[in-house]
Amino acid sequence: MSTTASAIASAEAHSAHNYHPLPLVVASADGAWMTDVEGRRYLDMLAGYSALNFGHGNRRLIDAAKAQLERVTLTSRAFHHDRFADFCTQLTELCGMEMVLPMNTGAEAVETAVKTARKWGYRVKGVPDNTAKIVVAADNFHGRTTTVISFSTDPDARADFGPYTPGFEIVPYGDLAAMEAALTDNTVAVLIEPIQGEAGVLVPPPGYLAGVRRLTTERNVLFIADEIQSGLGRTGKTFACEHEGVVPDMYVLGKALGGGVVPVSAVVSSRDVLGVYRPGEHGSTFGGNPLACAVALEVIAMLRTGEYQQRATELGDHLHHELGLLTGSGAVEAVRGRGLWAGVDIVPAHGTGREISEKLMDRGVLVKDTHGSTIRIAPPLVISKEDLDWGLDQLRTVLVG
Structure with missing residues (x-):
């Protein structure tokens, strides 16, 4: 053999x-x-x-990882470490945002975005407890956790994993009228991929992202852009949303943020949104670890050159x-x-x-x-x-x- x-x-x-x-x-x-x-x-x-x-x-990324491996790789978030502040500062600057909540995998970041939107909805928007709704698009792919597959339309990802997490409404991708009809007073967020990767690299109709931005702004709803695949240079812009001149309320990042060296993901948003968290309400032992931050900092530096x-x-x-x-x-x-x-x-x-x-x-x-x-x-x-x-x-x- x-x-x-x-x-x-x-x-x-x-x-x-x-x-x-x-x-x-x-x-x-x-x-x-x-x-x-x-x-x-x-x-x-x-x-x-x-x-x-x-x-x-990639030599720059490997060298950054090797240098950090010789120093410290993990502290948990029980302590500060000397790469964390730079990572958060530089990633927020790259995104034009204010705060970062680091995780490891893309699915973790999506889960974090969902939790963040709900908490924001209850604490800031004033949605009644346990009634928050998030609007998503059909044929999406946001990961494979139990909550995420609850709003998947892919039978392979969803079948035999119930009962499913409630609180999501699915509308056709690219259909602004359907999205507008789905928004209610209890809607806290719209979560979409600016380009649907797993579905076959589906690009929405021109004006769709701008329309989502307009609707969410008018209805006091968070626009969450899952740029895990589409972001960080893949489409010719740092973020795919930029092709329509759109800035969402929250970026969900992963994959290329770790350069293929270590898993790194993050939710990046404003202080008004991520500021809803208090110690103990969410976390990850490895999220924002020194090795991940060192590699991600080099990724950010590379993207800054254009x-x-x-x-x-x-x-x-x-x-x-x-x-x-x-x-x-x-x-x-x-x-x-x-x-x-x-x-x-x-x-x-x-x-x-x-x-x-x-x-x-x-x-x-x-x-x-x-x-x-x-x-x-x-x-x-x-x-x-x-x-x-x-x-x-x-x-x-x-x-x-």
């Missing part, structure tokens, strides 16, 4: 089958490339679902131009996305998204399918144009020969 087959068999035997990975075993990675245990190289066109915006083994946003814009324009040409090939039904991020709907006769992903893997390119016939493309922002073109050539060969 090969090294790959042995490793996969062992994983299948001893780990829960909550994922369906492509059949390769990665041993090392650098930049936009990964190498498996057999020595085969693959172009990473997924980037850990945007956690690896700055590439594998270099990665510019790369995402320029390479993204090229990516979408090339993918657009495939829509006339008879193999691609539609292409969506923004910046260096795309969802490609494959004509079913040419194969499922999984089948196309496996064929691309055989040619040295790694993508992943979602919702049957769609593949997502989101390479690290450090990818070269030459490597991007090579990857697109492989996709073209697989689809049209």
